[in-house]
Amino acid sequence: MYSKLLNVGVFVLPLLVCTAEAAVFKTPFNTNSTTLKKISDAAVAEKAGLEIGVALYFQTNPLGGDNEVVACKINEDGSIGEHRKHRTGGKGGAAPVATSDNDGKIARLQLASTNDALFSQHSVIVNGNYLFTVNAGSNSITMFKVDTKDYLKLTRVGKPITSHGDLPVSLAYSPKLNTLCVANSGKRDGVACYDVDDEKGLSCTDTEPLKRKIGTVKDGPAGTVSDMFFTDDQKNLVVITKGNSVTKDASIIDVYKTYPDEKRKVCVEGVRSTIKEAPLLFGAVQVSPTMIFATDGSFGVARLTFDPKTRKITLPTEEKQEIDFQSATGWIAKNKKYDTVYVTDGKMNRVIEFNAPSGEKTQDQAFLSGQAGNLDIAIGGDFLYTLSPSNLALGSNTSMIQVMQITGKNKFHDVGAYVFDKADNITASAHGMAISCRTRTIKRKETRSLLNYFF
Ligand SMILES: *[C@@H]1O[C@H](CO)[C@@H](O)[C@H](O)[C@H]1NC(C)=O
Ligand SMILES: *[C@@H]1O[C@H](CO)[C@@H](O)[C@H](O)[C@H]1NC(C)=O
Numbered sequence: 001m002y003s004k005l006l007n008v009g010v011f012v013l014p015l016l017v018c019t020a021e022a023a024v025f026k027t028p029f030n031t032n033s034t035t036l037k038k039i040s041d042a043a044v045a046e047k048a049g050l051e052i053g054v055a056l057y058f059q060t061n062p063l064g065g066d067n068e069v070v071a072c073k074i075n076e077d078g079s080i081g082e083h084r085k086h087r088t089g090g091k092g093g094a095a096p097v098a099t100s101d102n103d104g105k106i107a108r109l110q111l112a113s114t115n116d117a118l119f120s121q122h123s124v125i126v127n128g129n130y131l132f133t134v135n136a137g138s139n140s141i142t143m144f145k146v147d148t149k150d151y152l153k154l155t156r157v158g159k160p161i162t163s164h165g166d167l168p169v170s171l172a173y174s175p176k177l178n179t180l181c182v183a184n185s186g187k188r189d190g191v192a193c194y195d196v197d198d199e200k201g202l203s204c205t206d207t208e209p210l211k212r213k214i215g216t217v218k219d220g221p222a223g224t225v226s227d228m229f230f231t232d233d234q235k236n237l238v239v240i241t242k243g244n245s246v247t248k249d250a251s252i253i254d255v256y257k258t259y260p261d262e263k264r265k266v267c268v269e270g271v272r273s274t275i276k277e278a279p280l281l282f283g284a285v286q287v288s289p290t291m292i293f294a295t296d297g298s299f300g301v302a303r304l305t306f307d308p309k310t311r312k313i314t315l316p317t318e319e320k321q322e323i324d325f326q327s328a329t330g331w332i333a334k335n336k337k338y339d340t341v342y343v344t345d346g347k348m349n350r351v352i353e354f355n356a357p358s359g360e361k362t363q364d365q366a367f368l369s370g371q372a373g374n375l376d377i378a379i380g381g382d383f384l385y386t387l388s389p390s391n392l393a394l395g396s397n398t399s400m401i402q403v404m405q406i407t408g409k410n411k412f413h414d415v416g417a418y419v420f421d422k423a424d425n426i427t428a429s430a431h432g433m434a435i436s437c438r439t440r441t442i443k444r445k446e447t448r449s450l451l452n453y454f455f
């Protein structure tokens with residue numbers, strides 16, 4: 001294991017280091033490590049304190065290979081310090097794509113033009129000390145416990161358990177119900193739910209696990225499951241499935257009522273809404289009891305209205321918003337501190353910020369790395385992280401985690417990227433991102449030379 005903050009001005013890469021993991025954190029080309037020092041200094045000077053996550057996680061998801069969760073340490077300045085890999089016991093996979101270009105591994109990814117293997121958000125999730133990941137290539141789910149003294153240490157709980165269908169791509173966990181659900185996006189599609197036990201791991205609570213059926217025609221990204229989450233009050237499970245922008249099929253949103261006091265916590269009969277104005281609904285976050293802020297791969301963003309009484313979801317015409325020059329708008333994360341959401345594009349180098357209550361687009365930032373696309377996005381306190389895997393079709397052979405610091409509403413900027421080396425073996429099929437929700441606040445100290453971290 002080796003990692004180092006690379007000072008762009010002074011290259012100090014010891015040649016003797018040739019261990020398996022050799023990623024480095026690189027600051028943008030026109031800055032140097034002084035920038036990070038400034039963040040630490042600002043953290044000390046600021047009265048309210050900076051909020052910084054402790055670790056982030058994603059899956060390597062190698063097609064047909066042994067899947068691993070990569071645990072990355074977040075430094076006190078928001079940058080990433082080191083990483084460790086953990087076998088999940090399952091295999092990586094990708095959504096099959098109907099395409100003429102089918103001569104090899106890359107072709108199994110979305111038309112070889114992007115790097116999103118599963119066409120989904122939330123393929124890896126963290127809640128408290130639990131971490132869950134799908135193994136898309138072996139139709140299973142793995143549960144880990146995160147060590148609270150060493151966030152890079154993960155312990156597998158039980159064996160990987162069947163997802164009961166094909167191609168599991170998205171997960172949702174409710175602490176109140178102590179229930180995990182998985183959405184299967186392949187031929188045998190549907191949503192299965194599990195009880196979560198600290199020691200025994202997962203046990204399915206459904207008698208007919210795929211009764212919560214999707215039933216779409218799948219053609220590449222079209223017709224596949226995009227995202228799944230429990231509403232903030234945990235009274236509903238929301239499952240989002242893409243339609244088809246070519247054949248003009250509507251996207252589908254299924255909402256399942258939950259029952260905290262019964263053995264089977266999630267109803268098998270859902271309320272289905274069809275959203276024809278948004279044919280490629282993708283990632284979604286709830287921003288108020290009645291509003292879901294979603295992305296659509298065919299045009300931009302959509303603010304959906306949720307009626308908690310009828311469980312119906314609609315898209316008012318005026319809440320559909322095009323993003324100029326967008327290519328594949330996908331992942332979305334919300335920032336409670338500023339009531340903003342951030343959106344990435346799988347084929348473009350940029351992060352766009354929207355004001356959640358008004359829907360207004362407020363900022364648009366590119367990463368100085370020039371990396372061609374960003375998939376999953378996660379907020380860790382005052383920092384934003386994106387998973388930006390290599391994408392040969394778009395000219396990048398390098399995978400990285402990119403970092404922006406959020407300094408206020410409408411204010412965020414690139415602070416660098418944790419760049420994986422060839423030996424790290426993080427490829428285009430890497431997927432998912434979850435951040436340990438524990439954030440630490442760096443408090444003001446009398447002497448500026450010493451930082452104190454409170455967890
Ligand atoms: C780093 O950048 C700052 C200004 O951004 C500059 O003053 C300083 O000399 C640079 N340090 C190195 C080592 O390049
Ligand atoms: C990279 O990962 C793949 C998939 O698990 C594996 O087959 C291959 O041996 C790995 N390569 C290296 C150099 O570790």
Ligand SMILES: *[C@@H]1O[C@H](CO)[C@@H](O)[C@H](O)[C@H]1NC(C)=O
Nearest residue numbers: 390397398399420421422423
């Ligand atoms: C990317 O390509 C460059 C140039 O060929 C090479 O030096 C580098 O090791 C490659 N990186 C990875 C992660 O494969």
